Amino acid sequence: MDPDTDIGGAQQRFPVTNQSAIAAARSDDHVVRQRAFDTILTSYWKPAYKYIRLKWQANNEDAKDLTQGFFANAFEKNHFANYDARKASFQTFLRTCLDGFVANERKAGKRLKRGGDANHFQLDFLSAEDELAMQATQANDLNPEDYFHREWVRWMFTMSVEMLRERCQSSGRNVHFQLFEAYDLNDDDATTVSYASLAKTFNLDATTVNNYLAATRRDFRRIVLDKLREITATDEEFRTEARSLLGVDVK
Protein backbone atom coordinates (compact mmCIF):
# COMPACT_ATOMS: atom_id res chain seq x y z
CA MET A 1 0.00 0.00 0.00
CA ASP A 2 1.19 3.46 -0.86
CA PRO A 3 2.12 5.07 2.44
CA ASP A 4 1.05 8.42 1.09
CA THR A 5 -2.44 7.31 0.34
CA ASP A 6 -3.63 6.12 3.68
CA ILE A 7 -7.05 4.58 3.75
CA GLY A 8 -9.50 5.45 6.45
CA GLY A 9 -9.01 9.14 6.78
CA ALA A 10 -11.43 11.92 6.37
CA GLN A 11 -14.09 9.81 4.72
CA GLN A 12 -14.65 8.05 8.02
CA ARG A 13 -15.36 11.24 9.91
CA PHE A 14 -19.03 11.71 9.30
CA PRO A 15 -20.24 15.01 10.61
CA VAL A 16 -22.18 14.87 13.83
CA THR A 17 -24.71 17.60 13.15
CA ASN A 18 -27.02 18.38 10.28
CA GLN A 19 -26.51 22.12 10.38
CA SER A 20 -24.95 23.85 7.44
CA ALA A 21 -21.20 23.42 7.44
CA ILE A 22 -21.01 26.33 5.04
CA ALA A 23 -22.54 28.61 7.66
CA ALA A 24 -20.37 27.08 10.38
CA ALA A 25 -17.26 27.83 8.33
CA ARG A 26 -17.80 31.48 9.28
CA SER A 27 -17.80 30.76 13.00
CA ASP A 28 -15.36 32.51 15.30
CA ASP A 29 -15.00 29.28 17.22
CA HIS A 30 -12.02 27.36 15.89
CA VAL A 31 -13.49 23.98 16.85
CA VAL A 32 -16.74 24.68 15.04
CA ARG A 33 -14.80 25.91 12.04
CA GLN A 34 -12.61 22.80 12.07
CA ARG A 35 -15.66 20.55 12.14
CA ALA A 36 -17.25 22.46 9.28
CA PHE A 37 -14.07 22.17 7.30
CA ASP A 38 -13.96 18.42 7.92
CA THR A 39 -17.48 18.12 6.54
CA ILE A 40 -16.62 20.07 3.42
CA LEU A 41 -13.39 18.16 2.93
CA THR A 42 -15.15 14.83 3.38
CA SER A 43 -17.84 15.77 0.89
CA TYR A 44 -15.64 17.21 -1.82
CA TRP A 45 -12.11 15.84 -1.78
CA LYS A 46 -12.76 12.92 -4.10
CA PRO A 47 -14.66 14.80 -6.82
CA ALA A 48 -12.01 17.52 -6.54
CA TYR A 49 -9.18 15.03 -6.99
CA LYS A 50 -10.82 13.38 -9.99
CA TYR A 51 -11.63 16.78 -11.47
CA ILE A 52 -7.99 17.84 -11.24
CA ARG A 53 -6.93 14.61 -12.87
CA LEU A 54 -9.43 15.05 -15.70
CA LYS A 55 -9.61 18.77 -16.38
CA TRP A 56 -6.07 19.73 -15.50
CA GLN A 57 -4.58 16.51 -16.81
CA ALA A 58 -2.50 16.25 -13.65
CA ASN A 59 -0.67 13.05 -12.94
CA ASN A 60 -1.42 11.01 -9.84
CA GLU A 61 1.18 12.63 -7.57
CA ASP A 62 0.51 16.19 -8.70
CA ALA A 63 -3.22 15.70 -8.30
CA LYS A 64 -2.71 14.46 -4.75
CA ASP A 65 -0.57 17.46 -3.91
CA LEU A 66 -2.96 19.89 -5.53
CA THR A 67 -5.94 18.39 -3.70
CA GLN A 68 -4.15 18.48 -0.38
CA GLY A 69 -2.85 21.95 -1.11
CA PHE A 70 -6.19 23.31 -2.15
CA PHE A 71 -8.00 22.20 0.99
CA ALA A 72 -5.10 23.14 3.25
CA ASN A 73 -4.96 26.59 1.72
CA ALA A 74 -8.74 26.99 1.92
CA PHE A 75 -8.72 26.06 5.60
CA GLU A 76 -5.73 28.17 6.46
CA LYS A 77 -7.16 31.26 4.76
CA ASN A 78 -10.73 30.39 5.62
CA HIS A 79 -11.80 30.72 1.98
CA PHE A 80 -15.08 28.90 2.46
CA ALA A 81 -16.27 31.69 4.74
CA ASN A 82 -16.31 33.98 1.69
CA TYR A 83 -19.00 31.97 -0.05
CA ASP A 84 -22.03 34.04 -1.07
CA ALA A 85 -25.10 31.88 -1.69
CA ARG A 86 -26.70 34.63 -3.79
CA LYS A 87 -24.07 34.27 -6.47
CA ALA A 88 -23.79 30.54 -7.07
CA SER A 89 -24.18 27.16 -5.49
CA PHE A 90 -21.47 26.11 -3.07
CA GLN A 91 -20.44 23.36 -5.43
CA THR A 92 -19.85 25.89 -8.21
CA PHE A 93 -18.02 28.18 -5.80
CA LEU A 94 -15.72 25.39 -4.65
CA ARG A 95 -15.01 24.28 -8.20
CA THR A 96 -14.22 27.84 -9.25
CA CYS A 97 -11.87 28.22 -6.27
CA LEU A 98 -10.26 24.94 -7.18
CA ASP A 99 -9.70 26.07 -10.77
CA GLY A 100 -8.19 29.31 -9.51
CA PHE A 101 -5.91 27.50 -7.12
CA VAL A 102 -4.64 25.00 -9.67
CA ALA A 103 -4.15 27.72 -12.27
CA ASN A 104 -2.11 29.77 -9.82
CA GLU A 105 -0.04 26.80 -8.81
CA ARG A 106 0.66 25.97 -12.42
CA LYS A 107 1.47 29.58 -13.23
CA ALA A 108 3.90 29.87 -10.37
CA GLY A 109 5.44 26.57 -11.35
CA LYS A 110 5.12 25.47 -7.79
CA ARG A 111 4.61 21.97 -6.59
CA LEU A 112 3.53 21.44 -3.04
CA LYS A 113 5.63 18.85 -1.36
CA ARG A 114 3.71 16.15 0.32
CA GLY A 115 4.60 15.95 3.94
CA GLY A 116 5.84 19.51 3.94
CA ASP A 117 4.40 22.30 5.97
CA ALA A 118 0.96 22.03 4.33
CA ASN A 119 -1.80 20.27 6.24
CA HIS A 120 -1.76 16.66 5.29
CA PHE A 121 -5.15 15.04 5.23
CA GLN A 122 -5.66 11.32 5.30
CA LEU A 123 -7.40 10.78 1.99
CA ASP A 124 -7.92 7.52 0.16
CA PHE A 125 -6.44 8.53 -3.18
CA LEU A 126 -5.90 4.89 -4.10
CA SER A 127 -9.63 4.24 -4.27
CA ALA A 128 -10.08 7.39 -6.34
CA GLU A 129 -7.44 6.10 -8.77
CA ASP A 130 -9.17 2.73 -8.98
CA GLU A 131 -12.44 4.46 -9.79
CA LEU A 132 -10.77 6.61 -12.43
CA ALA A 133 -9.41 3.49 -14.06
CA MET A 134 -12.87 1.91 -14.06
CA GLN A 135 -14.51 4.89 -15.67
CA ALA A 136 -11.72 5.78 -18.06
CA THR A 137 -13.93 5.40 -21.10
CA GLN A 138 -16.87 7.37 -19.67
CA ALA A 139 -15.10 10.45 -18.38
CA ASN A 140 -14.48 11.89 -21.84
CA ASP A 141 -18.20 12.06 -22.58
CA LEU A 142 -18.79 14.95 -20.19
CA ASN A 143 -17.47 18.44 -19.88
CA PRO A 144 -15.38 18.96 -16.70
CA GLU A 145 -18.17 20.79 -14.84
CA ASP A 146 -20.70 18.03 -15.46
CA TYR A 147 -18.07 15.47 -14.61
CA PHE A 148 -17.39 17.17 -11.29
CA HIS A 149 -21.11 17.18 -10.49
CA ARG A 150 -21.53 13.55 -11.49
CA GLU A 151 -18.63 12.47 -9.34
CA TRP A 152 -19.92 14.53 -6.44
CA VAL A 153 -23.30 12.80 -6.70
CA ARG A 154 -21.58 9.42 -6.82
CA TRP A 155 -19.50 10.31 -3.76
CA MET A 156 -22.53 11.59 -1.85
CA PHE A 157 -24.35 8.33 -2.46
CA THR A 158 -21.28 6.25 -1.66
CA MET A 159 -20.89 7.96 1.71
CA SER A 160 -24.60 7.70 2.38
CA VAL A 161 -24.63 3.97 1.67
CA GLU A 162 -21.73 3.56 4.08
CA MET A 163 -23.51 5.53 6.75
CA LEU A 164 -26.67 3.51 6.17
CA ARG A 165 -24.68 0.31 6.64
CA GLU A 166 -23.27 1.60 9.94
CA ARG A 167 -26.67 2.66 11.21
CA CYS A 168 -28.30 -0.62 10.29
CA GLN A 169 -25.54 -2.57 11.96
CA SER A 170 -25.59 -0.50 15.12
CA SER A 171 -29.37 -0.78 15.41
CA GLY A 172 -29.49 -4.53 14.77
CA ARG A 173 -31.16 -4.19 11.40
CA ASN A 174 -28.64 -6.16 9.42
CA VAL A 175 -31.33 -7.89 7.37
CA HIS A 176 -32.68 -4.50 6.32
CA PHE A 177 -29.33 -3.52 4.90
CA GLN A 178 -28.73 -6.91 3.33
CA LEU A 179 -32.03 -6.61 1.48
CA PHE A 180 -31.13 -3.10 0.38
CA GLU A 181 -27.73 -4.30 -0.76
CA ALA A 182 -29.18 -7.25 -2.63
CA TYR A 183 -31.91 -5.31 -4.39
CA ASP A 184 -30.68 -1.74 -4.75
CA LEU A 185 -26.90 -2.17 -4.86
CA ASN A 186 -26.76 -5.42 -6.74
CA ASP A 187 -24.59 -5.09 -9.83
CA ASP A 188 -26.23 -8.03 -11.54
CA ASP A 189 -29.08 -7.64 -13.92
CA ALA A 190 -31.94 -6.24 -11.84
CA THR A 191 -34.38 -8.64 -13.43
CA THR A 192 -32.72 -11.56 -11.66
CA VAL A 193 -33.63 -10.15 -8.24
CA SER A 194 -37.25 -9.79 -7.26
CA TYR A 195 -39.06 -9.26 -3.98
CA ALA A 196 -40.23 -12.86 -4.23
CA SER A 197 -36.70 -14.20 -4.71
CA LEU A 198 -35.46 -12.09 -1.80
CA ALA A 199 -38.31 -13.35 0.36
CA LYS A 200 -37.22 -16.89 -0.40
CA THR A 201 -33.54 -16.17 0.20
CA PHE A 202 -34.12 -14.38 3.50
CA ASN A 203 -36.96 -16.61 4.61
CA LEU A 204 -39.40 -13.71 4.82
CA ASP A 205 -42.74 -13.04 3.21
CA ALA A 206 -42.95 -10.61 0.29
CA THR A 207 -44.80 -7.97 2.33
CA THR A 208 -42.03 -7.94 4.92
CA VAL A 209 -39.43 -7.56 2.17
CA ASN A 210 -41.44 -4.67 0.77
CA ASN A 211 -41.72 -2.99 4.16
CA TYR A 212 -38.07 -3.56 5.12
CA LEU A 213 -36.88 -2.20 1.79
CA ALA A 214 -39.18 0.80 2.03
CA ALA A 215 -37.96 1.58 5.54
CA THR A 216 -34.32 1.25 4.53
CA ARG A 217 -34.80 3.42 1.48
CA ARG A 218 -36.51 5.97 3.69
CA ASP A 219 -33.45 5.96 5.97
CA PHE A 220 -31.18 6.26 2.97
CA ARG A 221 -33.16 9.20 1.65
CA ARG A 222 -32.95 10.89 5.04
CA ILE A 223 -29.19 10.38 5.21
CA VAL A 224 -28.69 11.79 1.72
CA LEU A 225 -30.81 14.83 2.47
CA ASP A 226 -29.13 15.37 5.84
CA LYS A 227 -25.75 15.29 4.17
CA LEU A 228 -26.96 17.69 1.56
CA ARG A 229 -28.26 20.07 4.14
CA GLU A 230 -24.84 20.10 5.77
CA ILE A 231 -23.11 21.27 2.64
CA THR A 232 -25.58 23.86 1.44
CA ALA A 233 -25.79 27.34 2.82
CA THR A 234 -29.44 28.28 2.46
CA ASP A 235 -32.81 26.57 2.26
CA GLU A 236 -33.15 27.66 -1.33
CA GLU A 237 -29.79 26.16 -2.26
CA PHE A 238 -30.72 23.00 -0.36
CA ARG A 239 -33.96 22.65 -2.30
CA THR A 240 -32.25 23.33 -5.61
CA GLU A 241 -29.49 20.83 -4.92
CA ALA A 242 -31.98 18.28 -3.61
CA ARG A 243 -33.98 18.62 -6.80
CA SER A 244 -30.83 18.13 -8.79
CA LEU A 245 -29.56 15.27 -6.66
CA LEU A 246 -32.86 13.43 -6.71
CA GLY A 247 -32.84 13.55 -10.47
CA VAL A 248 -35.77 15.89 -11.00
CA ASP A 249 -33.55 18.35 -12.83
CA VAL A 250 -30.64 16.85 -14.69
CA LYS A 251 -28.52 19.97 -14.47
Added chain:
Amino acid sequence: MKWLSDSKVSHLRAVVGNPDFSGTKYTFVKELARGGMGAVYLAEDTELNRQVAIKVLSTPEITEDLRRRMIREAQIIARLEHPGIVPVHDVGVLPDGRVFYAMKFVRGVRLDEYAANTTSTRERLRKFQAVCDAVAFAHAHGVIHRDLKPQNIMIGSFGEVLVLDWGVAKILRAEVSSEADTLMLPAAGTNKAGDTAHGTVIGTRQYMSPEQARGEIDQLDERSDIYSLGAVFYFLLTDQAPNDERPRTLNPKVTKPAEAICLKAMARDRASRYAGAGKMSADVSRLLDAEPVSAYRENAYEKVSRWVGKNRFLVLLVLAYLLMRIFFIFTSRS
Protein backbone atom coordinates in the same frame (compact mmCIF):
# COMPACT_ATOMS: atom_id res chain seq x y z
CA MET B 1 -16.49 1.68 0.38
CA LYS B 2 -18.19 -0.04 -2.48
CA TRP B 3 -17.85 1.54 -5.91
CA LEU B 4 -21.19 2.63 -7.33
CA SER B 5 -21.52 2.37 -11.07
CA ASP B 6 -23.44 4.97 -13.09
CA SER B 7 -26.44 2.67 -13.33
CA LYS B 8 -26.40 2.13 -9.56
CA VAL B 9 -26.18 5.88 -8.98
CA SER B 10 -29.17 6.38 -11.29
CA HIS B 11 -31.05 3.66 -9.49
CA LEU B 12 -30.29 5.18 -6.09
CA ARG B 13 -31.37 8.60 -7.31
CA ALA B 14 -34.67 7.05 -8.25
CA VAL B 15 -34.85 5.19 -4.93
CA VAL B 16 -34.28 8.40 -3.00
CA GLY B 17 -36.80 10.32 -5.07
CA ASN B 18 -39.43 7.62 -5.37
CA PRO B 19 -42.34 7.49 -2.99
CA ASP B 20 -42.44 5.06 -0.12
CA PHE B 21 -45.54 2.90 -0.44
CA SER B 22 -44.94 0.86 2.70
CA GLY B 23 -48.08 0.44 4.76
CA THR B 24 -50.22 0.61 1.60
CA LYS B 25 -51.34 -2.20 -0.66
CA TYR B 26 -49.17 -0.86 -3.50
CA THR B 27 -45.66 -1.72 -4.59
CA PHE B 28 -43.61 0.66 -6.66
CA VAL B 29 -42.93 -0.26 -10.30
CA LYS B 30 -41.61 2.84 -12.05
CA GLU B 31 -42.07 6.55 -12.56
CA LEU B 32 -44.39 7.45 -15.43
CA ALA B 33 -44.38 11.22 -15.52
CA ARG B 34 -43.48 14.25 -13.47
CA GLY B 35 -45.01 17.70 -13.42
CA GLY B 36 -45.36 20.78 -11.31
CA MET B 37 -48.05 19.26 -9.11
CA GLY B 38 -46.26 16.03 -8.41
CA ALA B 39 -45.33 12.80 -10.10
CA VAL B 40 -47.25 9.83 -11.42
CA TYR B 41 -45.97 6.34 -10.79
CA LEU B 42 -46.89 2.91 -12.02
CA ALA B 43 -47.58 0.64 -9.08
CA GLU B 44 -48.93 -2.82 -8.45
CA ASP B 45 -52.06 -3.23 -6.38
CA THR B 46 -51.10 -6.34 -4.41
CA GLU B 47 -54.64 -7.07 -3.26
CA LEU B 48 -56.39 -6.90 -6.60
CA ASN B 49 -53.33 -7.93 -8.58
CA ARG B 50 -53.54 -5.13 -11.09
CA GLN B 51 -51.45 -2.18 -12.13
CA VAL B 52 -52.54 1.31 -11.17
CA ALA B 53 -51.25 4.81 -11.77
CA ILE B 54 -50.52 6.64 -8.55
CA LYS B 55 -50.23 10.38 -8.39
CA VAL B 56 -48.22 11.66 -5.45
CA LEU B 57 -48.75 15.33 -4.85
CA SER B 58 -45.80 17.60 -4.17
CA THR B 59 -46.62 19.54 -1.08
CA PRO B 60 -43.49 20.63 0.75
CA GLU B 61 -45.28 21.96 3.81
CA ILE B 62 -48.41 19.97 4.37
CA THR B 63 -50.60 20.61 7.36
CA GLU B 64 -53.13 18.25 8.86
CA ASP B 65 -55.93 20.54 7.76
CA LEU B 66 -54.64 20.66 4.22
CA ARG B 67 -54.22 16.90 4.12
CA ARG B 68 -57.77 16.41 5.31
CA ARG B 69 -59.12 18.77 2.66
CA MET B 70 -57.13 17.10 -0.09
CA ILE B 71 -58.41 13.68 0.82
CA ARG B 72 -61.96 14.93 0.99
CA GLU B 73 -61.61 16.53 -2.41
CA ALA B 74 -60.13 13.37 -3.89
CA GLN B 75 -63.10 11.48 -2.57
CA ILE B 76 -65.42 13.89 -4.34
CA ILE B 77 -63.54 13.54 -7.61
CA ALA B 78 -63.58 9.77 -7.16
CA ARG B 79 -67.35 9.91 -7.36
CA LEU B 80 -67.25 11.28 -10.92
CA GLU B 81 -68.21 8.13 -12.75
CA HIS B 82 -68.02 8.71 -16.47
CA PRO B 83 -66.35 6.67 -19.24
CA GLY B 84 -64.31 9.74 -20.20
CA ILE B 85 -62.98 10.44 -16.72
CA VAL B 86 -60.16 8.33 -15.32
CA PRO B 87 -61.57 6.70 -12.21
CA VAL B 88 -59.86 7.29 -8.89
CA HIS B 89 -59.70 3.97 -7.01
CA ASP B 90 -58.12 5.05 -3.79
CA VAL B 91 -56.69 7.95 -1.87
CA GLY B 92 -54.33 7.92 1.06
CA VAL B 93 -51.29 9.34 2.79
CA LEU B 94 -47.73 8.06 2.41
CA PRO B 95 -45.46 7.61 5.45
CA ASP B 96 -43.77 10.92 4.58
CA GLY B 97 -47.11 12.71 4.77
CA ARG B 98 -47.71 13.20 1.06
CA VAL B 99 -51.18 12.52 -0.29
CA PHE B 100 -51.60 10.08 -3.17
CA TYR B 101 -54.38 9.03 -5.51
CA ALA B 102 -54.52 5.61 -7.09
CA MET B 103 -56.13 5.79 -10.51
CA LYS B 104 -56.84 3.45 -13.35
CA PHE B 105 -53.67 2.86 -15.35
CA VAL B 106 -54.62 3.82 -18.89
CA ARG B 107 -52.77 2.11 -21.68
CA GLY B 108 -52.74 4.26 -24.77
CA VAL B 109 -51.33 7.46 -26.18
CA ARG B 110 -51.70 11.09 -25.20
CA LEU B 111 -53.79 13.31 -27.44
CA ASP B 112 -50.70 15.11 -28.75
CA GLU B 113 -49.13 11.78 -29.67
CA TYR B 114 -52.40 10.65 -31.22
CA ALA B 115 -52.60 13.86 -33.27
CA ALA B 116 -49.07 13.33 -34.53
CA ASN B 117 -50.24 10.09 -36.12
CA THR B 118 -53.74 11.14 -37.18
CA THR B 119 -54.02 13.54 -40.09
CA SER B 120 -57.80 13.34 -40.41
CA THR B 121 -59.31 16.44 -38.83
CA ARG B 122 -62.65 14.67 -38.65
CA GLU B 123 -61.15 11.87 -36.53
CA ARG B 124 -59.45 14.38 -34.27
CA LEU B 125 -62.64 16.34 -33.75
CA ARG B 126 -64.58 13.20 -32.89
CA LYS B 127 -62.10 12.63 -30.07
CA PHE B 128 -62.42 16.24 -29.07
CA GLN B 129 -66.17 15.84 -28.76
CA ALA B 130 -65.62 12.98 -26.31
CA VAL B 131 -63.38 15.28 -24.26
CA CYS B 132 -66.12 17.91 -24.21
CA ASP B 133 -68.64 15.33 -23.04
CA ALA B 134 -66.43 14.26 -20.12
CA VAL B 135 -65.78 17.85 -19.12
CA ALA B 136 -69.48 18.68 -19.41
CA PHE B 137 -70.25 15.78 -17.07
CA ALA B 138 -67.75 17.05 -14.50
CA HIS B 139 -69.14 20.57 -14.81
CA ALA B 140 -72.62 19.25 -14.22
CA HIS B 141 -71.30 17.82 -10.96
CA GLY B 142 -69.70 21.07 -9.94
CA VAL B 143 -66.09 20.18 -10.77
CA ILE B 144 -63.80 22.13 -13.09
CA HIS B 145 -60.54 20.63 -14.28
CA ARG B 146 -58.27 23.71 -14.49
CA ASP B 147 -55.48 21.97 -16.40
CA LEU B 148 -56.96 20.70 -19.65
CA LYS B 149 -54.30 20.18 -22.30
CA PRO B 150 -53.40 17.51 -24.87
CA GLN B 151 -50.97 15.90 -22.42
CA ASN B 152 -53.79 15.29 -19.96
CA ILE B 153 -56.00 13.50 -22.46
CA MET B 154 -55.40 9.85 -23.28
CA ILE B 155 -56.65 7.84 -26.20
CA GLY B 156 -56.95 4.25 -25.02
CA SER B 157 -56.15 1.09 -26.91
CA PHE B 158 -59.75 0.79 -28.12
CA GLY B 159 -60.08 4.43 -29.13
CA GLU B 160 -61.72 5.48 -25.89
CA VAL B 161 -60.98 9.01 -24.70
CA LEU B 162 -60.08 9.66 -21.08
CA VAL B 163 -59.40 12.95 -19.36
CA LEU B 164 -56.63 12.55 -16.80
CA ASP B 165 -55.17 14.50 -13.96
CA TRP B 166 -58.04 15.98 -12.05
CA GLY B 167 -55.43 16.77 -9.44
CA VAL B 168 -55.83 20.52 -9.75
CA ALA B 169 -59.57 20.34 -10.07
CA LYS B 170 -61.69 22.80 -8.18
CA ILE B 171 -65.01 21.94 -6.71
CA LEU B 172 -67.45 24.65 -7.62
CA ARG B 173 -70.64 23.69 -5.95
CA ALA B 174 -71.74 21.66 -3.00
CA GLU B 175 -73.61 19.33 -5.29
CA VAL B 176 -71.74 16.18 -4.43
CA SER B 177 -70.84 17.05 -0.89
CA SER B 178 -72.25 19.75 1.30
CA GLU B 179 -68.76 20.67 2.46
CA ALA B 180 -67.17 20.62 -0.93
CA ASP B 181 -67.46 24.17 -2.12
CA THR B 182 -64.43 26.16 -3.12
CA LEU B 183 -61.87 23.63 -1.97
CA MET B 184 -58.84 23.22 -4.13
CA LEU B 185 -56.05 20.79 -4.35
CA PRO B 186 -52.79 22.42 -3.43
CA ALA B 187 -49.91 23.16 -5.67
CA ALA B 188 -46.54 24.70 -5.19
CA GLY B 189 -47.38 28.14 -3.93
CA THR B 190 -50.39 27.28 -1.86
CA ASN B 191 -50.49 28.88 1.51
CA LYS B 192 -50.28 26.98 4.74
CA ALA B 193 -53.96 27.30 5.45
CA GLY B 194 -54.64 25.12 2.47
CA ASP B 195 -56.64 27.47 0.31
CA THR B 196 -55.08 28.21 -3.01
CA ALA B 197 -53.83 31.71 -2.57
CA HIS B 198 -55.26 34.40 -4.79
CA GLY B 199 -52.52 35.06 -7.30
CA THR B 200 -51.29 31.48 -7.40
CA VAL B 201 -51.06 30.20 -10.94
CA ILE B 202 -51.99 26.55 -11.35
CA GLY B 203 -52.13 24.89 -14.74
CA THR B 204 -50.24 25.08 -18.03
CA ARG B 205 -49.87 28.57 -19.33
CA GLN B 206 -50.45 28.02 -23.06
CA TYR B 207 -53.73 26.27 -22.36
CA MET B 208 -55.01 28.30 -19.44
CA SER B 209 -57.54 31.09 -19.52
CA PRO B 210 -56.40 34.71 -19.07
CA GLU B 211 -58.09 34.91 -15.66
CA GLN B 212 -56.30 31.74 -14.55
CA ALA B 213 -52.98 33.03 -15.88
CA ARG B 214 -53.52 36.16 -13.80
CA GLY B 215 -54.06 33.98 -10.75
CA GLU B 216 -57.62 35.22 -10.21
CA ILE B 217 -58.71 32.08 -8.44
CA ASP B 218 -62.09 33.42 -7.40
CA GLN B 219 -62.93 34.15 -11.03
CA LEU B 220 -62.51 30.57 -12.17
CA ASP B 221 -65.58 28.69 -13.28
CA GLU B 222 -66.66 26.36 -16.09
CA ARG B 223 -65.76 29.01 -18.64
CA SER B 224 -62.09 28.72 -17.70
CA ASP B 225 -62.23 25.10 -18.79
CA ILE B 226 -64.05 26.21 -21.95
CA TYR B 227 -61.07 28.41 -22.76
CA SER B 228 -58.74 25.43 -22.27
CA LEU B 229 -60.99 23.29 -24.47
CA GLY B 230 -60.70 26.02 -27.11
CA ALA B 231 -56.93 25.86 -26.74
CA VAL B 232 -56.99 22.08 -27.21
CA PHE B 233 -59.23 22.61 -30.25
CA TYR B 234 -56.68 25.12 -31.56
CA PHE B 235 -53.97 22.49 -31.17
CA LEU B 236 -56.02 19.89 -33.03
CA LEU B 237 -56.63 22.31 -35.90
CA THR B 238 -53.07 23.59 -36.22
CA ASP B 239 -50.77 21.05 -34.53
CA GLN B 240 -49.44 23.93 -32.48
CA ALA B 241 -49.99 25.12 -28.96
CA PRO B 242 -52.06 28.32 -28.91
CA ASN B 243 -50.22 31.48 -29.84
CA ASP B 244 -51.06 34.90 -31.26
CA GLU B 245 -51.75 33.59 -34.75
CA ARG B 246 -55.27 32.70 -35.84
CA PRO B 247 -55.77 29.02 -36.70
CA ARG B 248 -56.43 29.74 -40.37
CA THR B 249 -53.11 31.57 -40.63
CA LEU B 250 -51.28 28.49 -39.42
CA ASN B 251 -53.37 26.02 -41.36
CA PRO B 252 -55.26 27.39 -44.39
CA LYS B 253 -57.35 24.23 -44.51
CA VAL B 254 -59.16 25.26 -41.33
CA THR B 255 -62.64 26.42 -42.24
CA LYS B 256 -64.06 29.71 -41.03
CA PRO B 257 -66.70 28.03 -38.84
CA ALA B 258 -64.03 25.82 -37.22
CA GLU B 259 -61.90 28.86 -36.50
CA ALA B 260 -64.94 30.68 -35.14
CA ILE B 261 -65.65 27.83 -32.69
CA CYS B 262 -62.05 27.96 -31.53
CA LEU B 263 -61.98 31.73 -31.12
CA LYS B 264 -65.33 31.80 -29.36
CA ALA B 265 -64.11 29.28 -26.80
CA MET B 266 -60.88 31.23 -26.38
CA ALA B 267 -62.49 34.65 -26.04
CA ARG B 268 -60.67 36.82 -23.51
CA ASP B 269 -64.01 37.94 -22.14
CA ARG B 270 -65.51 35.02 -20.25
CA ALA B 271 -69.03 36.08 -21.06
CA SER B 272 -68.32 35.70 -24.79
CA ARG B 273 -67.29 32.06 -24.47
CA TYR B 274 -69.55 29.05 -24.73
CA ALA B 275 -71.76 28.75 -21.69
CA GLY B 276 -70.89 25.08 -21.30
CA ALA B 277 -68.78 22.27 -22.71
CA GLY B 278 -71.96 20.63 -23.99
CA LYS B 279 -72.73 23.68 -26.11
CA MET B 280 -69.25 23.64 -27.56
CA SER B 281 -69.55 19.93 -28.26
CA ALA B 282 -72.86 20.56 -30.02
CA ASP B 283 -71.22 23.18 -32.24
CA VAL B 284 -68.39 20.78 -33.09
CA SER B 285 -71.01 18.16 -33.90
CA ARG B 286 -72.75 20.60 -36.23
CA LEU B 287 -69.42 21.41 -37.83
CA LEU B 288 -68.79 17.74 -38.50
CA ASP B 289 -72.30 17.35 -39.94
CA ALA B 290 -71.87 20.46 -42.15
CA GLU B 291 -74.62 22.23 -40.27
CA PRO B 292 -74.45 25.94 -39.39
CA VAL B 293 -72.58 26.52 -36.14
CA SER B 294 -73.67 29.01 -33.52
CA ALA B 295 -70.26 30.66 -33.43
CA TYR B 296 -70.30 31.76 -37.05
CA ARG B 297 -72.82 33.77 -39.09
CA GLU B 298 -72.65 32.67 -42.73
CA ASN B 299 -73.34 34.85 -45.75
CA ALA B 300 -75.60 33.61 -48.55
CA TYR B 301 -72.73 32.29 -50.64
CA GLU B 302 -71.31 30.34 -47.72
CA LYS B 303 -74.74 28.92 -46.94
CA VAL B 304 -75.10 27.67 -50.49
CA SER B 305 -71.53 26.36 -50.56
CA ARG B 306 -72.05 24.49 -47.32
CA TRP B 307 -75.37 23.09 -48.51
CA VAL B 308 -73.80 21.99 -51.76
CA GLY B 309 -70.89 20.45 -49.91
CA LYS B 310 -73.20 18.57 -47.59
CA ASN B 311 -75.53 17.40 -50.38
CA ARG B 312 -72.89 16.76 -52.96
CA PHE B 313 -74.45 13.49 -54.15
CA LEU B 314 -77.88 15.02 -54.54
CA VAL B 315 -76.46 18.01 -56.38
CA LEU B 316 -74.52 15.76 -58.72
CA LEU B 317 -77.65 13.70 -59.33
CA VAL B 318 -79.70 16.80 -60.17
CA LEU B 319 -76.94 18.15 -62.38
CA ALA B 320 -76.72 14.84 -64.19
CA TYR B 321 -80.48 14.81 -64.64
CA LEU B 322 -80.46 18.38 -65.99
CA LEU B 323 -77.63 17.62 -68.36
CA MET B 324 -79.49 14.61 -69.64
CA ARG B 325 -82.64 16.70 -70.13
CA ILE B 326 -80.68 19.31 -72.04
CA PHE B 327 -79.03 16.62 -74.10
CA PHE B 328 -82.41 15.09 -74.97
CA ILE B 329 -83.92 18.47 -75.80
CA PHE B 330 -81.09 19.24 -78.20
CA THR B 331 -81.05 15.80 -79.78
CA SER B 332 -84.84 15.76 -80.21
CA ARG B 333 -84.73 19.18 -81.93
CA SER B 334 -82.00 18.16 -84.30
